[in-house]
């Protein structure tokens with residue numbers, strides 16, 4: 102593996118807390134091309150701690166692109182320049198010696214900044230709590246093979262279910278819309294037979310909550326799909342819009 | 358001395374759980390909401406427990422240090438979950454799953470617990486399907502299965518390479534439904550830092566609010582810890598960055614016995630280390646071993662590229678040594694075999710790495726089939742290494758992955774502290790000295806969906822615990838203790854960073870308490886860990902302050918606990934004069950280099966009782982094998 106290190110200039114967003122003014126701080130650093138960008142931030146933090154300076158607050162956990170905890174805007178793009186990966190999967194070999202890299206938090210009204218690169222995405226959980234489930238209690242369920250589901254439907258539902266809840270779609274959207282995230286969950290259940298009984302109630306409840314929490318509306322620019330690390334398709338949004346419309350037709354006590 | 362009563366119900370193994378459920382006391386439905394239950398952790402075990410207890414009507418408080426319950430480490434599990442459905446008609450049964458698990462655990466697990474696990478495994482699949490978990494299906498629309506190490510039947514259910522994600526999102530959604538119903542209240546970004554025990558009974562927890570730094574007190578009639586495993590004591594492991602031992606370690610210091618800490622699992626198929634800056638070791642799912650073949654060169658110090666090494670100079674060492682199981686040999690055996698190859702200077706180009714090769718599978722099945730089966734894993738490998746595994750073999754090497762040890766629990770999953778229950782990877786209960794693939798997800802969900810909802814009720818109805826208010830002096834004393842520890846950490850202002858010390862601990866653990874352990878090394882390492890712990894408390898530098906987000910402080914607190922646990926891991930390894938499963942002592946091996954158990958002296962659970970830092974007393978729970986006869990494991 103390459104021994105040569107890359108010499109980089111980092112411009113990192115520093116903000117002491119939600120009510121403080123933030124700005125970019127500059128750091129110089131040499132990093133192995135085999136490191137991930139978060140490992141580079143680990144290195145930087147280790148240097149800062151050695152100098153008794155506060156490390157840069159950023160979040161991550163699995164570092165395998167599945168937990169959805171990490172999420173940085175790198176050179177203007179959520180999760181950086183390489184498509185279909187999360188921030189933690191971005192390796193430094195994609196940068197060149199001498200590059201300047203801009204690193205910022207995800208920005209959206211519904212995702213307030215907590216500190217430096219850390220944001221509060223708990224609004225996503227609030228949406229899930231309003232309908233992102235199938236109402237079955239533990240126990241009393243039929244055998245797993247009682248309802249056959251075609252392979253194609255199952256894999257389409259799986260494609261929607263693969264969303265990691267990172268929020269890049271919101272950060273990428275000029276309206277800070279959460280349509281891609283919400284539609285992924287709505288679609289997973291709308292596709293499966295198990296999700297049918299609550300299908301129309303679910304879509305109404307989740308969309309209503311999304312609007313309440315300050316996410317913007319969708320103007321079909323598809324920036325979300327382009328930045329989504331899991332390749333969640335905008336087809337989900339179309340499906341959700343259809344269901345939302347159907348819900349209005351079907352339910353008697355229409356809420357809008 | 359603690360009295361270890363496993364409370365195993367009497368009767369034939371097939372009837373124990375059914376009879377026990379019938380004999381348990383029940384809580385009047387109208388009274389359930391009067392009981393407060395604390396659940397720490399929202400992984401598979403915690404989220405499923407919280408959801409099920411909420412559905413029953415208890416008043417549940419759930420805690421996680423993550424920003425969202427969905428981020429728990431369970432999300433990262435890839436390969437699958439076992440169940441004894443026998444949908445393949447290939448001879449599977451509850452008894453066979455039970456048998457395989459006892460044997461796979463090298464006869465160091467409790468039979469009754471394992472049987473129950475196998476028994477409820479089928480209900481788990483049904484439950485998850487009903488929740489809308491999109492398991493892989495066959496063309497006929499029925500559920501698909503794959504094979505995993507340590508079994509000759511195909512009993513693993515999966516959702517692409519993201520089974521843990523889908524199962525966790527299922528449990529998370531069930532829990533969210535209870536949050537909406539008001540039975541579950543979620544406390545995110547809270548790190549449990551201590552357990553409150555009043556008159557010998559668990560009564561609550563003390564947490565740090567990770568946003569404000571405030572130390573908060575919560576009381577409950579019962580406390581469940583589902584806080585995961587402790588592999589990060591090795592610094593580098595397949596576990597997520599924030600996995601830690603703090604919750605169970607602090608409970609241990611309050612009186613909960615720690616069982617079999619030396620049973621740690623080193624997973625054979627992880628990515629090799631790239632350099633000093635490495636922060637974790639990504640896992641390549643074991644399911645890859647269904648079609649991939651593991652090999653190294655037959656020659657020492659072979660520096661050739663893999664495709665330049667001719668067939669006759671390749672050593673498919675697992676197929677050679679274990680013809681029956683071959684590349685699907687259990688994890689401990691496969692990992693040790695990789696280490697042997699490296700020690701024999703036959704690692705890939707001198708590195709700690711071996712090949713996992715799909716050339717033959719691609720020839721046989723075509724690239725498309727391989728892509729369909731493992732596409733996302735191949736992609737992941739590609740993004741991390743910059744190599745194309747369809748063209749050149751993957752490089753893999755073993756890494757710490759799972760901890761079979763954990764807090765001791767009885768059949769009801771209650772620890773040695775009444776009122777304190779432990780679920781999922783945090784307990785020691787079902788896997789003995791080695792866990793088979795796809796069994797951790799099964800265990801976490803078994804504990805949470807199907808065991809705790811019964812046994813918690815039995816405890817509440819039988820013991821009638823009372824609630825202690827959070828202004829009780831014990832709560833205040835413990836809160837003060839945590840605040841003092843925080844001030845102490847912040848005031849040391851030494852010369853070494855937290856990660857620097859953690860990496861040093863990890864090196865000691867990996868070199869001397871890793872895949873091959875010996876008496877001399879273990880004795881040395883105990884001294885080294887003690888010394889490092891002293892250095893930590895004199896020379897660590899924790900930057901920042903206590904009333905704000907402070908990730909440096911979070912890491913320091915976790916490391917402080919690892920520096921104590923690491924020693925116990927070594928002490929337990931040193932005391933167990935035998936090799937079994939994940940615990941391999943080089944002094945105890947057969948002529949062929951296989952693990953040599955000592956059943957006469959060590960057929961017991963070692964449950965360590967905390968006395969003071971660096972001092973423990975050993976308690977033994979003898980294990981009886983009435984159904985599966987003690988035998989030497991053979992995968993040949």
Ligand SMILES: Cc1cc2nc3c(=O)[nH]c(=O)nc-3n(C[C@H](O)[C@H](O)[C@H](O)COP(=O)(O)OP(=O)(O)OC[C@H]3O[C@@H](n4cnc5c(N)ncnc54)[C@H](O)[C@@H]3O)c2cc1C
Pocket residue numbers: 397398399400401402403420421422423428429430431432433434435436437438520521547548549550583584585586595596597600601603604640758759780781782783794795796797798799801
């Ligand atoms: C990469 C990888 C792949 C795997 N693949 C498989 C597989 O294919 N099949 C299989 O069966 N098993 C697999 N495993 C193992 C399995 O994923 C874990 O053993 C299992 O998910 C653990 O679940 P858990 O609920 O016990 O704990 P976790 O999922 O680790 O959850 C722990 C929870 O506790 C919380 N917590 C911890 N400490 C505290 C504290 N002090 N205060 C507050 N909250 C706390 C965390 O926030 C988290 O919510 C895999 C493991 C890894 C690392």
Ligand code: SF4
Pocket residue numbers: 263264265266267268269270271281282285325328329330331332333
């Ligand atoms: S839809 Fe994609 S970008 Fe949005 S939260 Fe899900 S995974 Fe992230």
Ligand code: FES
Pocket residue numbers: 160161162163164165166167168169170171172187188189190265
């Ligand atoms: S850290 Fe988990 S997705 Fe990046």
